[in-house]
Amino acid sequence: MSVREEFDRWASEGRDRGMAERHWHTAKHALARAPVEPGDTVLDLGCGSGYAGRALRDTADAGRVYGLDASPEMARNARSYTDDPQVSYLVGDFEHLPFADDAIDHCFSMESFYYASDPHAALAELARVLRPGGTFYCAVNFYEENVHSHHWPEKVDVGMTRWSEREYRQAFREAGLHVAGQDRIPDREITIPPADEFPTEDWESRDAMVERYRTYGTLLTVGVAP
Amino acid sequence: MSVREEFDRWASEGRDRGMAERHWHTAKHALARAPVEPGDTVLDLGCGSGYAGRALRDTADAGRVYGLDASPEMARNARSYTDDPQVSYLVGDFEHLPFADDAIDHCFSMESFYYASDPHAALAELARVLRPGGTFYCAVNFYEENVHSHHWPEKVDVGMTRWSEREYRQAFREAGLHVAGQDRIPDREITIPPADEFPTEDWESRDAMVERYRTYGTLLTVGVAP
Amino acid sequence: MREDLMDIICCPLDKHELDLEVIRRNDEEIMEGRLVCTECGEEYPIEDGIPNLLPPDMREESPA
Amino acid sequence: MREDLMDIICCPLDKHELDLEVIRRNDEEIMEGRLVCTECGEEYPIEDGIPNLLPPDMREESPA
Ligand SMILES: Nc1ncnc2c1ncn2[C@@H]1O[C@H](CSCC[C@H](N)C(=O)O)[C@@H](O)[C@H]1O
C-alpha cells in the first residue's frame, strides 16, 4: 500500500488524534529545546494532525508554520483543527520537498521520518531547504536500539527504515548536516499498570513496558545546516 | 579577588569534589546528548575536578580529553583523580584559549562559563578553536530566569555574568555559532525534604526549592561552529 | 492556501517557480486552483484550500 | 604533560606555535619545563606535569 493510502485510512479512522496524544508525552520535550525565534518559519515534516507546528506557534511565536504530509486526509484533518492564518498544511513527499533552497528556519518531525522510502534522499532535501544554521529535530520511537519497536512493521502496510542511533548520526553527516546532539527522551507520563496486571494485550511483562517507555522513549537526533 | 585565587582556595578546601557531585545530577544528561564520536578531541572548559571530560572518555570513547581551568589547584586535583594517559589538564583562561584553530571537536562546560570577565570574548575563542560542526555544550545554573540564583554573586568573590536564555542564544550567534538548542534540565535527584522541615538554612519554602531544582534546573545552550 | 505561500514553494520535481491559477477564493485563501511549474509545466491541484505538491506519480486521483 | 599536547596547543596571546623546553621528564610525561612562544618569546611554565598557559598577567607566582 502507498503511504498516502495507508495514512489516509488512519486519518479517516481518526487515528491522527490518538497518535498526537501519545506522541505529545515526548514530542513536547523535543519541541521545548528547538531554537525557534519569534517570526521563524517552521516545517512540521509528516505532520499528521499537525499538533507540533501549532505548538511552536503558541510557545515560540513562530512566524509561519507549514505542516507537510503525504496523506491528503491527514492534511485535511490538520487544517480543520486550527483557524490560525499563520499555519498552513500542504500535501507533499519527504523526498520531493516543494520548498525553495534555504526557505525553512527549523524543521521538526515526530514518528514519521522512517517512512521515507529513501531516507538519505529525504535528508538531502532537508539540507537543501534549511537555511544555514537551521535545525532538523528528528524524533523517532522506531529505531534499532528500541527492541520493543522491531515488530511494528508487521502492523503497518508501508516500508519502514530501522536505523541505529549511530546510523542516524552518520546519515545526517553524509547529507551535509552537522549533528548537534542525540538522546533518548523518556516518556514519563504513560500509565504503566502494576506488575500483577501483566501480561497485558501489548506487553509480556511490566519490565518490558518500562524499558520501552522510560529507557528507550523517543530518539531525538538534532541536525544543523552548516 | 582573581578567579585563580578564589578557585585555588575552593580546590584546596576540597570543594571541587562536592561541586562535581551536585553538578553531576544534571551534567550527565547534557553529556549524554553530546555528539561525541570515538576518537574525538574534547575540551572541558572550567573543568574543576574534571569529572565531565573523564565521563566522555568512558561513555563516548573520546580520544583525547583536555580539562582547562584558571586555577592551578583545580587542575592539580583533577590530575590526581585519573591515570588515563588520554586525559590532560591545563591551566588557562577562557578568553585566551591556548589551542590552535579548529583543534577541538566538542567543548563542554558546566557552571563555569559565566565567570568569564568578557563572555563575548570567550565565545569568540570557542568559535575559533572548534572545528566546523564542533559543538559547545554550555550548562549553567546561574541565569536570569532562575531567580533563586540571583544572590549567588554575594557568596563568590569574583565577577559573574547573569544572562537570560535569550541573551545566551544571541551572544552565541553574535560569536558566529549556530544555536542548535536550548533547554532546562531538571535536577530530579536532589533530596527535597518534606514541607514541614522548611524553612531550612538555604530555603524559605519547599516550593522555592522545588522550583529551583525541578523547574529551573540547569540551563543548557548548544552552539555549533558553522 | 494563503497567497504568501507562493514566496517559498516550488515545483517538487525540478525546484523551479510555480504560477498560481485561482479557480475559487474566499477573503483569506485560495480554495480551489492550480499551481503550474514555470519550467516543466507540471500541474499541482489546490483542493479545499490545500495544495497537493506530491510528485504526480504519487498523487492518485481521489475516488470519484 | 604528554608530548602529543604540542599538536594542538599554541600561545594564548598571539596563537603562534610553542617550543618545548624539557627540564625533567618521566617515561610518559614532561614534569617540569617551559613552553616558549616562537613569535613573541613569552614563556609558560610546566609544573608537576601541568602546563600553565594563563596569560602572564593572570599568572601570579605561587607563594614562596
Ligand atoms: N514520504 C512521506 N512524505 C510525507 N509524509 C509522509 C511520508 N511518509 C509518511 N508520511 C506521514 O507521516 C505521518 C506519520 S504519523 C506521525 C504524525 C505526527 N507527526 C505525530 O507525531 O503524531 C503520517 O501522517 C504519514 O502520512
Ligand SMILES: Nc1ncnc2c1ncn2[C@@H]1O[C@H](CSCC[C@H](N)C(=O)O)[C@@H](O)[C@H]1O
Ligand atoms: N576565566 C576563566 N578561565 C578558566 N577557568 C575559569 C575561569 N573562570 C572560572 N574558571 C573555573 O571554572 C570553574 C567553575 S566551578 C565548576 C567546575 C566543574 N565544571 C563542575 O561542574 O563542578 C572553577 O574551577 C574556576 O577556576
